[in-house]
Amino acid sequence: MSGYVEGILVILLLNVVFAYAVYWPLAAGQLNLGVAGFVGVGAYLSAYLSNEYGISPYLACIGGGLVTFVFALIIAVPVLRTKGIYLALATFALGQVLQSLFLNLEVVGGAAGYPVIAYIGLTGIAVIAVAVFLVTAFLERTRFGLNMVAVHDDEAVSDLFGVNVRRYQALAFAIGAGFAGIGGGLYGHHFSYIEPQNYSILFSISVVLFVLLGGTQTVLGPLLGAVFFTLLPEVLRGSEEWRYAIFAVFIIVTMILRPQGLVTTFELRAVRRLFGGGGGGGGSGLGRRAHG
Amino acid sequence: MLEQQLVNGLMLGGIYVLVAVAFTLTIGILNFLNFSIPGVFMLSGIFTWVLLKAGVYWPLAILGAIFVGAAASLLVERCTYSWMRSSDHYVPLVSSMGFLILFENLVLVQWGSDLQRVVLPFSDLNLRFASLVISIPQLLSLVLAICLVVGLRILLQRTQMGRALRAVAENATTAEILGVVVSRLVPTVFIIGGLFAALGGMLFALNYQQVHPFMGEEVALKGISAMVIGGMGNVWGSVLGGLLIGVIEVLSIHFFNADFVDFSVYGLLLVILFLKPTGLLGASGIVREKF
Amino acid sequence: MADAPVLRLDGVSKSFGGLDVIRNLSFEVARGQRTALIGPNGAGKSTVFNLVSGVYPVTAGRIRVNGQDITDVPSRLRMSRGVSRSFQNIRLVPHLSVLENVLIGQTPRISRLAEVLYPVRLVRNSHWKREAMGALERAGLAELAGSQVDDLPYGVQKQIEVARALLGGADVLLLDEPAAGLNPEETEELRERLRNIADQGTTLVVVEHDMQFVGALCEHVVVLDFGEKIAEGTPAEVRREPRVIEAYLGSDAE
Numbered sequence: 001m002s003g004y005v006e007g008i009l010v011i012l013l014l015n016v017v018f019a020y021a022v023y024w025p026l027a028a029g030q031l032n033l034g035v036a037g038f039v040g041v042g043a044y045l046s047a048y049l050s051n052e053y054g055i056s057p058y059l060a061c062i063g064g065g066l067v068t069f070v071f072a073l074i075i076a077v078p079v080l081r082t083k084g085i086y087l088a089l090a091t092f093a094l095g096q097v098l099q100s101l102f103l104n105l106e107v108v109g110g111a112a113g114y115p116v117i118a119y120i121g122l123t124g125i126a127v128i129a130v131a132v133f134l135v136t137a138f139l140e141r142t143r144f145g146l147n148m149v150a151v152h153d154d155e156a157v158s159d160l161f162g163v164n165v166r167r168y169q170a171l172a173f174a175i176g177a178g179f180a181g182i183g184g185g186l187y188g189h190h191f192s193y194i195e196p197q198n199y200s201i202l203f204s205i206s207v208v209l210f211v212l213l214g215g216t217q218t219v220l221g222p223l224l225g226a227v228f229f230t231l232l233p234e235v236l237r238g239s240e241e242w243r244y245a246i247f248a249v250f251i252i253v254t255m256i257l258r259p260q261g262l263v264t265t266f267e268l269r270a271v272r273r274l275f276g277g278g279g280g281g282g283g284s285g286l287g288r289r290a291h292g
Numbered sequence: 293m294l295e296q297q298l299v300n301g302l303m304l305g306g307i308y309v310l311v312a313v314a315f316t317l318t319i320g321i322l323n324f325l326n327f328s329i330p331g332v333f334m335l336s337g338i339f340t341w342v343l344l345k346a347g348v349y350w351p352l353a354i355l356g357a358i359f360v361g362a363a364a365s366l367l368v369e370r371c372t373y374s375w376m377r378s379s380d381h382y383v384p385l386v387s388s389m390g391f392l393i394l395f396e397n398l399v400l401v402q403w404g405s406d407l408q409r410v411v412l413p414f415s416d417l418n419l420r421f422a423s424l425v426i427s428i429p430q431l432l433s434l435v436l437a438i439c440l441v442v443g444l445r446i447l448l449q450r451t452q453m454g455r456a457l458r459a460v461a462e463n464a465t466t467a468e469i470l471g472v473v474v475s476r477l478v479p480t481v482f483i484i485g486g487l488f489a490a491l492g493g494m495l496f497a498l499n500y501q502q503v504h505p506f507m508g509e510e511v512a513l514k515g516i517s518a519m520v521i522g523g524m525g526n527v528w529g530s531v532l533g534g535l536l537i538g539v540i541e542v543l544s545i546h547f548f549n550a551d552f553v554d555f556s557v558y559g560l561l562l563v564i565l566f567l568k569p570t571g572l573l574g575a576s577g578i579v580r581e582k583f
Numbered sequence: 584m585a586d587a588p589v590l591r592l593d594g595v596s597k598s599f600g601g602l603d604v605i606r607n608l609s610f611e612v613a614r615g616q617r618t619a620l621i622g623p624n625g626a627g628k629s630t631v632f633n634l635v636s637g638v639y640p641v642t643a644g645r646i647r648v649n650g651q652d653i654t655d656v657p658s659r660l661r662m663s664r665g666v667s668r669s670f671q672n673i674r675l676v677p678h679l680s681v682l683e684n685v686l687i688g689q690t691p692r693i694s695r696l697a698e699v700l701y702p703v704r705l706v707r708n709s710h711w712k713r714e715a716m717g718a719l720e721r722a723g724l725a726e727l728a729g730s731q732v733d734d735l736p737y738g739v740q741k742q743i744e745v746a747r748a749l750l751g752g753a754d755v756l757l758l759d760e761p762a763a764g765l766n767p768e769e770t771e772e773l774r775e776r777l778r779n780i781a782d783q784g785t786t787l788v789v790v791e792h793d794m795q796f797v798g799a800l801c802e803h804v805v806v807l808d809f810g811e812k813i814a815e816g817t818p819a820e821v822r823r824e825p826r827v828i829e830a831y832l833g834s835d836a837e
Contacts, residue, residue, distance in 0.1 A: 138702060138705075139700075140704075141702040141703075141704040141705035142699065142700050142701060142702045142703060142704070142705075143686075143690070143693060143698065143699050143700070143701055143703045144699050144700060145704065146679070146683060146686060146687065146703060146704055147687070147690060147699075149676060149678050149679055149683075150676045150679070150687055152678070153676045153677055153678055153679075154674055154676060156638065156674075157670070157674045157676070158687075159658055159659050160636055160637075160638070160658055160659070160661070160662065160668065161662060161687055161688065161690045161691060161751065162659055162660065162662050162663060162690045162691035162693070162751075163659070163690055164659060165659075217678060
């Protein structure tokens with residue numbers, strides 16, 4: 001495999017992990033604009049663990065993800081007191097505060113950045129990225145996933161049917177943060193260097209953009225968004241300087257024509273019917289516009 | 293010197309006030325967090341530089357830059373909000389982020405990513421009180437910001453259009469039934485918001501004499517924070533929040549270092565959101581719980 | 584307490600910001616009974632449902648289900664205590680299919696982690712799905728199992744709500760205007776279904792404007808006006824009450 005292809009695959013797989021970090025809170029109706037902060041927490045924690053204690057980089061990444069998960073579960077208590085746009089802004093502020101913490105934390109290099117000694121290659125990243133996808137895809141098919149859709153659509157009815165709405169919302173927030181933490185650890189151990197500038201609001205916004213572009217109604221949407229976001233600029237490589245402008249036009253046009261994202265439940269059902277799968281006779285949905 | 297820092301903070305705060313008002317207008321009336329505002333701010337700053345460099349007489353250059361900003365804001369309205377009134381609430385947010393990326397990269401393609409120096413057409417004039425130095429353009433921009441906010445309040449409270457805008461803010465559907473032509477008011481909101489952001493960008497270019505394609509981001513993030521800290525949808529809240537953030541920023545640098553600025557500004561934002569999400573002056577009650 | 588009434592309200596009051604919406608309301612619903620809660624618009628019928636299901640806390644009074652006081656039980660746990668309900672405005676989950684919406688109705692019976700993590704949307708022939716399909720079959724909706732709910736006609740959505748509410752294993756089912764928006768044929772079908780449901784032991788409490796429907800379905804009627812009970816008895820009895828004629832039949836009937 002050429003270095004170029006390998007480099008793109010690594011970015012693609014990392015973007016898949018980050019995509020599910022944003023997908024989980026969105027599945028519960030929360031727009032997390034501070035995901036970069038959680039990526040940073042995982043990156044610094046795992047780098048510190050493997051650098052200072054010589055722990056296996058894989059264990060360090062998983063450990064970093066777990067600690068990020070617990071941290072998010074705790075911070076979810078005040079964050080989830082806010083709703084809608086206030087919640088998006090609270091996560092934004094949280095991301096900014098975390099980034100400035102990294103900037104001022106001399107033990108991990110502060111503004112100068114922090115070198116990471118242990119290395120994780122393409123294979124390791126691929127295994128973990130696939131695991132993140134499979135865990136998400138499985139959970140989405142469980143009663144947990146079913147109830148999460150209900151919480152997203154109608155909190156009051158979910159509550160009356162016995163769903164602990166607060167607990168589901170906190171778990172969605174924290175599972176996303178945990179994945180972000182794992183992704184951060186992988187990033188640091190692959191590129192061997194992390195610095196606070198990596199974890200800016202622009203990082204968070206771009207992940208949110210490609211996840212919404214892919215669509216959040218199904219578990220495949222974020223995957224498609226990540227693939228698209230990684231590969232489109234490469235396809236447009238000939239017109240180097242225009243590629244982000246073209247990407248932006250693509251976002252705007254997609255939101256006008258298909259505000260629910262590229263993949264929706266409708267397409268998935270159609271595909272399943274095509275292959276003779278279950279789902280019953282749901283033919284009445286032709287041409288409907290799902291609301292996202 | 294602390295007094296000088298406070299003065300500088302207030303002057304910087306004037307810029308944040310203008311951006312915060314731009315945000316609070318679209319949030320308060322249309323319930324839409326318009327992420328293209330930093331792009332509009334930047335376009336106006338860049339065009340101030342471009343027009344001045346081309347030798348355009350400065351009052352015309354200033355007007356031209358503001359016109360470009362307002363026009364860009366109208367373009368955003370045509371392509372995002374007017375299409376999406378009925379769809380999911382984060383869609384316009386995503387579209388407006390798309391416009392931010394588009395504006396930044398178009399400027400990048402045309403003029404590159406370097407920091408450009410703005411050469412002022414007039415010699416820098418400073419007022420001196422004892423040991424305090426106050427730059428006249430900065431003082432003018434602060435005064436202008438306050439006057440515009442007062443003007444906006446009068447527009448919203450006293451005029452026919454203001455009443456219509458407040459009706460839309462209360463409930464767009466009801467306003468429509470009562471005979472308000474919402475489809476005509478929405479562009480107006482974008483143009484007014486665009487004017488505020490563009491004015492901020494132009495003044496920033498003149499006051500700090502430097503522009504680049506991403507100059508809008510940091511200012512806009514502080515503007516959003518100013519809006520929330522003061523009280524979302526509350527115009528006076530944006531004034532208070534903007535000035536407060538300007539002062540906090542320079543004091544953080546004065547007492548600690550530049551790396552500490554984000555910690556204090558966004559830390560305050562987080563604390564406000566946790567303890568009193570309606571902000572210091574209270575939201576106007578028109579912000580519904582949506583994106 | 585086998586002979587305790589399934590549902591019992593004792594002196595229940597509710598006020599919103601000083602405005603009394605329900606005043607000192609008491610009534611009992613016996614096991615297996617079909618009861619209607621009627622009254623003019625704004626009489627507080629839906630509020631009673633919201634108090635019983637815990638959407639709002641009561642201002643005063645006690646609510647008992649199967650003899651157990653549930654007044655202070657959080658809304659989330661009331662279905663597992665025996666009270667289930669449908670809604671005046673349809674409240675199905677729009678992003679789920681018909682079958683999945685009915686599966687949501689089983690949630691009050693789920694408690695173990697293994698059940699929460701059971702891939703109920705993946706396993707094709709689980710007992711959960713069989714049970715939900717059975718409920719849809721009884722409602723004559725089996726062929727719609729895979730459909731998206733918001734494509735379906737209003738009357739069908741109402742039926743799905745009833746099917747969902749039944750699966751929580753509740754003893755008493757509160758139905759808020761189940762016949763509203765249905766055509767006469769659908770109304771007839773619904774009445775038959777509700778009779779069957781009641782015959783199988785579920786107690787019904789129905790808020791309904793259609794007096795014919797109430798007369799044909801219910802054995803027991805509680806009449807509210809301005810938040811107070813003004814009459815109680817069989818449909819024939821309350822129809823003769825002068826206060827009912829004045830408050831309800833005289834002004835607002837149909």
